Amino acid sequence: TAVDLARACLDRIAEREPHVQAFVHRDADAAMARARALDAGPLRGLLHGLPFGVKDLFDTFDAPTGYGSPIYAAQQPLADAAAVALCREAGAVLLGKTVTTELANMHPGVTRNPHNLSHTPGGSSSGSAAAVADGMLPLALGTQTAGSLIRPAAFCGVVGYKPSHNRVPKAGVKSLSETLDTVGGFGRCVRDVALLGAVLTGDRRLTDPAAFEQPAQPRVGFCQTPEWAAADDDTRQTWELATRALASHGAVMAWPAELTGLMGVQKQVQAYETARSLTHERLHHTAQLSAPLQSLIADGLAVSGEAHAKNLLTTAHARQHVAQWFKDCDVLLCPSSVGEAPAGLASTGDPVFCRTWTLLGLPCVHLPFTRGQSGLPVGLQLVGAYGDDHRLLAAAHHVHESLMRAGSQAS
Template identity: 60%
Template sequence: MKSANRLSATEAASALARRELSAEALLRDCLDRIAEREEQVRAFVYLDAEGALEQARALDAGPLRGPLHGLPLGVKDIFDTFDLPTECGSPIFAGHRPRVDAAAVALCREAGAIVLGKTVTTELANMTAGVTRNPFNPAHSPGGSSSGSAAAVADFMLPLSLGTQTAGSLIRPAACCGIVGIKPSFGRVPRAGVKPNADSMDTVGGFGRTVADAALLASVLTGDARLREQRLPDTLRIGLVQGPDWAQAEADVVACWQQAVSALAPQAARCEDAALPADFADVAAVQAAIQAHETAAALTDEHRRHRQGLSPALVELLDRGRAIDAVAVAAHQARAARWRTGIGALFERYDVLLTPSAVDEAPDGLQFTGDPLFCRPWSLLGLPCVHLPFATGATGLPVGLQLVGRHGDDHRLMAAAQWCMDRLS
């Protein structure tokens, strides 16, 4: 019999609800795994084993709390937590102790989750890497910026974890670590209490090891119970979007793409190239410019008063963002609005879009968390995305693709994701 920490979140939740598994037993198995592997993976910046055990015992002694009853949860260290430090991967925030939880954390606790610890983030959820290593190969990056959250779930330390995405910070680490990452539709999950980067794109989401696990977490974050129902379609209409930057995809991703299309096309109602807006070629550059400008605004005080505490890479980003004037940003936003309409029209013909998640396997080395190139368009447009882990690259590291859905159709996206995984796995 496998140890409880290796159960999927949905398997564990079902066993907990039937009282066949105690929250304390599940938590102790997770703690044993952390004790075994944390020195190598380094997923956590802060653990509260005793506090978590106290929560678990209280849950075991009381009534069922909700869909996440008894499930240990990792929280990216840019989310405020009333009982744990929130240091945002930066010395500027060393020892910072919020008084209240971020809204997303509070929703998870209300649903019965046990916050076990804070997971490593890149510096202020930007590009400078933290200490986390890829569970499949410690010489490789786990992706970022939600590095520790992805690695902890992938390494069976936790069933679920919270992360955020502004460019590719959920989908890319999910791809690097071979798990399911979900970025809900922009605006569906409250961001109160989460350190901001780019106000028009920041999105709260999370990680699980299966599609159903990620959907379970998303159902609590969004308040949409339909995400837990998983009413699978008989077939799908799939639009294929390699995107304007497909030439950057490495051989492992190209092979993964071919594998997916070969498996899905025969059973799909439609599986064909989707026509993108005519001027979509520079979508990644537009997203990057808006993000840089908005991040520079969000981190004005850090940039002004704590510049010496920032990495040179982040200082350069903030300098560049401040140099982009508001008129240029407004023009970029106007183009994004037109693209949003154009891409939105595709969902009259397709249920989902299939598109790359990352340019290759997890990067070699720990200083670079990977290029968010293939995630930038969907973050800019605010569309829901889910990473599908189903393949491996030449060195044995995980590879996969992402599905993109219509804004607000997160439950249909996750049902489509399960339909695809049933045929890809």
């Protein structure tokens, strides 16, 4: 029953939350009341009775929303963000608000990696990824502007799904960058995030049983990206393991020289748009902004409107170019992170392998399947063509099964 599942999750939270610190707000009474009401009524939708967590960047009418910043401590919105409302309409049970980094940027929150409490869970969707990884929740919402879904999924060893840009409504989510902000989420397997994605996008093709159950061998393009030099030994060994496992239906994809500067474009676009989105905070609450965020805002203010317009044009041209790649492959296999979650809590890690895909607006799925030298999770991401989220998720399901077998044999 919904009551049984909610109680099991709340028991797990009570046991582990003092160590992991994934939540900023919980309401067990409201969750149990919602679960009882669901058990007493008809099926509500695809998420009927499933507990979920919400990154504290999303407005919620019945829980405070602080955006990870002291500026908004105890703020109480009047309405749910659209994504939250869609999940509730589909029968989901909100268990709590999860930790985000400060205004979804790089300054870390208090959450720890459940696999090793002295390591970062990544960011900015740190609490959501950690809660799913530690068995507190089956599903959780997050956002990505640079690497805030894929990187914490990689560090915490869960499946993270970043939909195609603008496939999910962003109303009621604190805005940083209209060009980059994307709503997505975390689950324990591909089919779980596909279920969540179908609710968020309204596209039932994401959960088409035939696509998941019929044997399939998607054409995989092995794409190390221009940032490959940043990969450490764990990611390189994971890459070798994966490419061997997928060799029968994969091929190396060379990155065109004319697109090697896209990561720099993403950084400028993010800085420019964040500086303007946070104008109120800059003008009235500068002292309450962290030094790293103040530095990012300063960088953004130094970018001219003319330069930003040029960056957007470069991005549009790159998107057209990249769309042609998927004539020769169904999905791209790419690194998700530099390696294992770094030790310490002062940093959330480097989003180097996520920035370009976020700029291009392509759907991405992180697939965990092995561990690094320190015993922490390592995996890779699949990237799909824009708008082909249903094909990406179906391919990811089959590819993940192959990679899990390879990881199991290697260990």
